Amino acid sequence: DVKVTQSSRYLVKRTGEKVFLECVQDMDHENMFWYRQDPGLGLRLIYFSYxxxxxxxxxxxxxxxxxxxxxxxxxxxxxxxxxxxxxxYLCASSLWGQGARGYSPLHFGNGTRLTVT
Amino acid sequence: AQSVTQPDIHITVSEGASLELRCNYSYGATPYLFWYVQSPGQGLQLLLKYFSGDTLVQGIKGFEAEFKRSQSSFNLRKPSVHWSDAAEYFCAVPKGSSNTGKLIFGQGTTLQVKP
Structure with missing residues (x-):
């Protein structure tokens, strides 16, 4: 079973701080994603890496x-x-798709809820 | 440009009742379509996907979805809802090259189940 682990479940940071959110996957997936989830807006892609x-x-x-x-x-x-x-913030990973095989499902971590005060 | 719309933000159904969640898409070619579910405090999990072929797709947890090209819809259904189905549901379509796996998600529909 694919496991995507996000290092923190909750984070509280101050304005102006440098913040690191970490994500690790254990299935040798090529693709990794960072999404941001806000009520009424669904998930929006921040960055992608292949x-x-x-x-x-x-x-x-x-x-x-x-x-x-x-x-x-x-x-x-x-x-x-x-x-x-x-x-x-949600991290996800997937295999690199190949033609007819089409899209490989995204596997998500449980998310990091970040509060900036 | 590809897009996906979920018209219903919140839906409440009674346990044991049937469920239909709506999804409308905009896509240039024959679409790939997905439904994901997010249980409280969890990440998203794939419920089912449509790539081609049979327009009625079966998924996990007793869910199914029907692709209707004429209506640009991919509605999710379940004949009898269980309390554990309370969650947020997202419809998604691909963005860009099929190799990347990038998806565009709808706004989500929150399902509440009454006892």
Whole structure:
């Protein structure tokens, strides 16, 4: 069974702090994702990575950066946390799809609820 | 551009009653379609997916969904709801290349189950 582990369930940080959210998957998946979940907005993609050291901006990358130094680990970084970054953050992973095999399901962690005060 | 809409933000049903959650999509070609469920305090779990073929798709936990191209819909159904089905449900369509696995999610529908 695929396991995606997010290091913190709850985080409280102050405005201006540098925040690291960590995610580890144990199934050798190529793709890893960071989504942000807000009520009424569903999930919005922040960043995506399809390989070590490879990253691609999602729909809402402003104020965030990512790091993928090892295949199993994908970190989300808030360079200077702001109150509008208070949210639930979800990490996910999947296999790299191949043609007719189509999409590989996303496997999600349990989320990190970040509060910035 | 691809998009997905879930018209109902909240739905309340009685335990044992039938359930239908609506999903409308906008997609250029034959779509891949997904339903995910998020139980309280958990991440999202795949309920079912449609890639091609039979338009009625069976999923886990007794759920099914029907793809209707003419209506651009992929509604989720369950004949008899259990209290443990209370959760948030997301419909999703792919974004970009099929290799990346990127999805666009709907706004979500929160299901409340009355005893």
């Amino acid at each position: 390989d070590v050291k490879m990253k691609e901006k999602g729909d809402i990358p402003e104020g965030y950066s990512v790091s993928r130094e090892k295949k199993e680990r994908f970190s989300l970084i808030l360079e200077s946390a702001s109150t509008n970054q208070t949210s639930m």
